[in-house]
Amino acid sequence: MELNGKSISNKTSILNRVKNSSSLGDIIIILVMCTLLTVAVGNKFLSIDNLISVCRQFSFYAIMAIGMCCVIITGGIDLSVGSVFAFSGVVTCMAMTDWKLSVFSSVLIGCISGLAFGFLNGLFITKLELPPFIATLGTMSIARGLSYGITGGYPIGSLPDSFKFIGLGYIANIPTPIVLMIVLAMVFSFFLRKTIAGRWVYAVGGNEEAARISGIKVDAIKILVYSLCGLMAAIAGIATAARLGVGQSTAGQGYELDAIAAVIIGGASVSGGVGNVIGPILGAAIMGILRNGLVLMSVSAYWQQAVIGVVIILAVSFDKLRNKKK
Amino acid sequence: MDEELLLMRNITKNFPGVQALKNVNLTLRKGEVHALIGENGAGKSTLMKILSGVYQKDGGSIVWEGKELELHSPMQATNAGTSIIYQELNLMPNMSVAENIFIGRERKKHRFILNEKDTILEAERYIHEVGLNIDVRTKVEELSIAKRQMVEVAKALSVRAKLIVMDEPTSSLTDREIAILMDVIRRLRTQGVTVVFISHKLSEVFEISDRVTVLRDGECIDTLVTKDCDESQLIQMMVGRPLTDIFPKSEVPIGDTLLEVRNLCAGKLVKDVSFELKKGEILGFAGLVGAGRSEVMRAVFGVDRLTSGKIIIDGQTLRYHRPSESIKKGLGFMPEDRKLQGLILGMAVRENTTLASLGEISNACIINSKKEREVSLNYIEKLSIKTTGIEQKVNNLSGGNQQKVVIAKWLAIKPKVLILDEPTRGIDVGAKKEIYALMGKLAAEGVGIIMISSELPEVIGMSDRIVVMHEGCVRGTLDRKEASQEAIMNIILRENMRKV
Numbered sequence: 094m095e096l097n098g099k100s101i102s103n104k105t106s107i108l109n110r111v112k113n114s115s116s117l118g119d120i121i122i123i124l125v126m127c128t129l130l131t132v133a134v135g136n137k138f139l140s141i142d143n144l145i146s147v148c149r150q151f152s153f154y155a156i157m158a159i160g161m162c163c164v165i166i167t168g169g170i171d172l173s174v175g176s177v178f179a180f181s182g183v184v185t186c187m188a189m190t191d192w193k194l195s196v197f198s199s200v201l202i203g204c205i206s207g208l209a210f211g212f213l214n215g216l217f218i219t220k221l222e223l224p225p226f227i228a229t230l231g232t233m234s235i236a237r238g239l240s241y242g243i244t245g246g247y248p249i250g251s252l253p254d255s256f257k258f259i260g261l262g263y264i265a266n267i268p269t270p271i272v273l274m275i276v277l278a279m280v281f282s283f284f285l286r287k288t289i290a291g292r293w294v295y296a297v298g299g300n301e302e303a304a305r306i307s308g309i310k311v312d313a314i315k316i317l318v319y320s321l322c323g324l325m326a327a328i329a330g331i332a333t334a335a336r337l338g339v340g341q342s343t344a345g346q347g348y349e350l351d352a353i354a355a356v357i358i359g360g361a362s363v364s365g366g367v368g369n370v371i372g373p374i375l376g377a378a379i380m381g382i383l384r385n386g387l388v389l390m391s392v393s394a395y396w397q398q399a400v401i402g403v404v405i406i407l408a409v410s411f412d413k414l415r416n417k418k419k
Numbered sequence: 420m421d422e423e424l425l426l427m428r429n430i431t432k433n434f435p436g437v438q439a440l441k442n443v444n445l446t447l448r449k450g451e452v453h454a455l456i457g458e459n460g461a462g463k464s465t466l467m468k469i470l471s472g473v474y475q476k477d478g479g480s481i482v483w484e485g486k487e488l489e490l491h492s493p494m495q496a497t498n499a500g501t502s503i504i505y506q507e508l509n510l511m512p513n514m515s516v517a518e519n520i521f522i523g524r525e526r527k528k529h530r531f532i533l534n535e536k537d538t539i540l541e542a543e544r545y546i547h548e549v550g551l552n553i554d555v556r557t558k559v560e561e562l563s564i565a566k567r568q569m570v571e572v573a574k575a576l577s578v579r580a581k582l583i584v585m586d587e588p589t590s591s592l593t594d595r596e597i598a599i600l601m602d603v604i605r606r607l608r609t610q611g612v613t614v615v616f617i618s619h620k621l622s623e624v625f626e627i628s629d630r631v632t633v634l635r636d637g638e639c640i641d642t643l644v645t646k647d648c649d650e651s652q653l654i655q656m657m658v659g660r661p662l663t664d665i666f667p668k669s670e671v672p673i674g675d676t677l678l679e680v681r682n683l684c685a686g687k688l689v690k691d692v693s694f695e696l697k698k699g700e701i702l703g704f705a706g707l708v709g710a711g712r713s714e715v716m717r718a719v720f721g722v723d724r725l726t727s728g729k730i731i732i733d734g735q736t737l738r739y740h741r742p743s744e745s746i747k748k749g750l751g752f753m754p755e756d757r758k759l760q761g762l763i764l765g766m767a768v769r770e771n772t773t774l775a776s777l778g779e780i781s782n783a784c785i786i787n788s789k790k791e792r793e794v795s796l797n798y799i800e801k802l803s804i805k806t807t808g809i810e811q812k813v814n815n816l817s818g819g820n821q822q823k824v825v826i827a828k829w830l831a832i833k834p835k836v837l838i839l840d841e842p843t844r845g846i847d848v849g850a851k852k853e854i855y856a857l858m859g860k861l862a863a864e865g866v867g868i869i870m871i872s873s874e875l876p877e878v879i880g881m882s883d884r885i886v887v888m889h890e891g892c893v894r895g896t897l898d899r900k901e902a903s904q905e906a907i908m909n910i911i912l913r914e915n916m917r918k919v
């Protein structure tokens with residue numbers, strides 16, 4: 094009997110995984126939203142151009158959310174991503190315009206700056222034993238302040254086209270940011286599901302003490318996830334600067350909350366131990382489609398905030414109810 | 420006395436993949452102590468959780484004091500007059516003892532304001548009733564497991580219920596506390612309270628219970644009057660076959676020194692401890708609760724910082740004193756609390772079994788899923804872990820099977836030295852014997868084993884040598900030939916005498 098159960102579960106494993114994971118709820122929500130929008134505004138929503146622009150828009154959020162997801166799986170939180178997003182963006186732009194570095198080295202410097210902020214977060218949390226909320230609240234302010242400081246608050250423009258390609262270009266007819274998101278998602282998914290360090294990320298979130306006794310270097314894992322989260326925020330920030338053609342110290346305000354929301358809508362638990370990469374992408378997609386739909390239906394920006402809040406609560410409660418029934 | 424308090428009739432309960440209970444009948448009389456026994460996974464805890472409203476039954480009926488009772492929530496069960504101490508402790512570590520005792524039933528004044536004075540006074544009363552000598556304002560996280568267990572008992576008493584269920588209350592207690600608990604239960608009986616007592620230790624069942632119900636594989640085998648039956652009869656009913664020779668201790672040649680601990684000091688509880696362990700040896704650690712045995716092992720393994728001392732494994736001195744280093748050198752450590760320190764409850768059996776040995780089933784840091792499945796299937800079979808499969812969450816396993824998963828995790832690192840802290844806690848007689856046999860087999864393969872246990876018969880039955888600890892110091896070492904309960908107690912008592 095047991096053998097039977099096993100073979101069945103093997104065959105349907107992918108279907109089952111989708112059915113049992115919180116992704117199903119998110120997919121349903123996305124489909125419902127798309128249907129409603131098509132009915133409401135027709136081709137304005139369902140045109141290829143619009144759909145691609147929606148995807149490009151949410152890919153920036155999704156990239157940040159993937160990093161955030163790793164942090165949340167360990168039971169932590171990172172409030173600094175919005176500021177790191179801006180900081181890395183302006184650092185990259187300054188490197189190109191003021192320091193006259195090549196696009197490649199500038200982007201590299203930008204990424205390293207994000208990684209460094211994440212690394213700092215990790216150090217504060219593990220070595221100084223600050224609660225993640227406090228540590229990242231601090232770095233959130235530091236990174237924002239630095240961005241204002243080094244730019245004097247002015248946007249940095251006149252960027253080379255080869256840089257703008259990251260935000261505006263196409264690879265095989267797909268916008269670069271979307272390609273970037275897909276590649277990063279695949280890398281992170283592999284990392285979380287297949288590598289030792291990935292397994293340890295879940296273990297630390299599941300039970301830190303048991304993880305430590307099992308020989309897991311808890312501190313190292315935490316430093317790693319915060320560094321990765323900082324790096325992902327940097328990538329999103331650089332790509333956004335490339336898309337807009339300017340590096341702004343005001344960019345990314347409040348993005349930390351969007352990233353957290355995307356992760357939570359995607360089914361991760363703030364108490365740690367659960368979550369996957371698909372979740373935050375779907376979460377970001379839901380928010381992206383919603384924003385786009387509201388704009389198309391000419392709902393004022395003031396009301397959009399409220400609607401998004403309602404959707405966050407609906408998406409998460411949908412999940413909770415379904416789990417309870419099981 | 421013979422009046423019925425509760426009838427559970429034809430109770431069935433299914434979980435995905437297992438039928439945990441099949442038409443189980445249970446009758447509880449007023450003022451009786453009713454023992455519930457059975458192997459790991461027999462369904463004892465499940466039956467009690469149905470009674471307390473945590474699980475919903477799939478079929479059958481519950482009659483409480485003559486009236487049919489439909490339970491949908493733990494609150495209803497509490498209101499009806501039941502109180503349950505779960506197998507896995509349920510205290511809030513960050514709250515005080517007093518707050519924990521009255522959680523959900525807070526003492527208040529003017530309807531909304533917490534009445535701290537009453538809370539503390541009443542909590543003190545119950546804490547004294549269970550023989551604890553602690554400040555009720557201490558946080559629970561500062562207490563040892565045994566003390567936490569007694570706080571749970573105090574909490575159950577404070578409900579003033581007609582029925583108190585105790586799911587393996589003694590598994591983490593030492594003799595002194597067990598004696599107190601037995602007194603508490605006797606007192607409850609004279610007050611007309613019904614007690615359901617679950618335990619894997621048959622001696623306790625005989626000591627305290629009036630009647631005993633045996634479950635096996637989710638079926639009710641029989642209910643008997645305790646004084647009319649004997650131990651082998653109960654074992655046979657539980658296991659389905661007779662069991663002989665519980666301690667299969669075989670003579671194994673003792674080899675060279677594997678582990679040497681010299682002048683270890685750590686925290687407040689470990690004072691200048693030295694001992695050594697040889698290849699193929701089983702070294703028992705005996706002592707009262709609070710003797711510092713677990714603390715010594717935690718320091719040896721590198722979970723807790725040590726203040727001074729030297730640890731040498733197989734000729735190599737440990738440098739960093741971290742679990743990762745100890746594991747690399749071939750040291751395994753099974754901690755005493757499986758829920759808090761042993762398992763990642765939200766993870767599957769597969770992930771838990773391989774957690775400490777991922778390096779061995781990986782290439783370049785990438786986990787080989789096929790090997791991982793093989794390893795965990797192998798240990799499920801080897802330890803006969805009862806689970807629907809390797810993907811089952813350990814949270815859903817019965818207590819004893821969870822324990823086996825922790826053992827599997829440490830066997831998977833192929834240890835040279837294995838430290839087992841209360842390895843048979845909450846494990847049924849059959850499985851206990853399997854674990855003893857496994858220890859014997861490992862010893863024969865040349866593994867050195869350290870076993871901390873509060874059950875003296877088991878320490879005496881399995882150890883080649885026994886280290887007796889008291890108040891953080893090693894007080895004596897006994898050879899297998901000299902070992903007896905009296906000899907061990909003598910060493911401990913002698914110390915107490917000297918102090919007076």
Ligand SMILES: Nc1ncnc2c1ncn2[C@@H]1O[C@H](COP(=O)(O)OP(=O)(O)OP(=O)(O)O)[C@@H](O)[C@H]1O
Binds near residue numbers: 816818820845847
């Ligand atoms: N929530 C759950 N989901 C799935 N299966 C479960 C769940 N709870 C219990 N089971 C299964 O039901 C069976 C009975 O478990 P139960 O905890 O009642 O055993 P037990 O008699 O208390 O054993 P032990 O002595 O080890 O505590 C086991 O096979 C267990 O795996």
Ligand SMILES: [Mg+2]
Binds near residue numbers: 463464465817
């Ligand atoms: Mg149980």
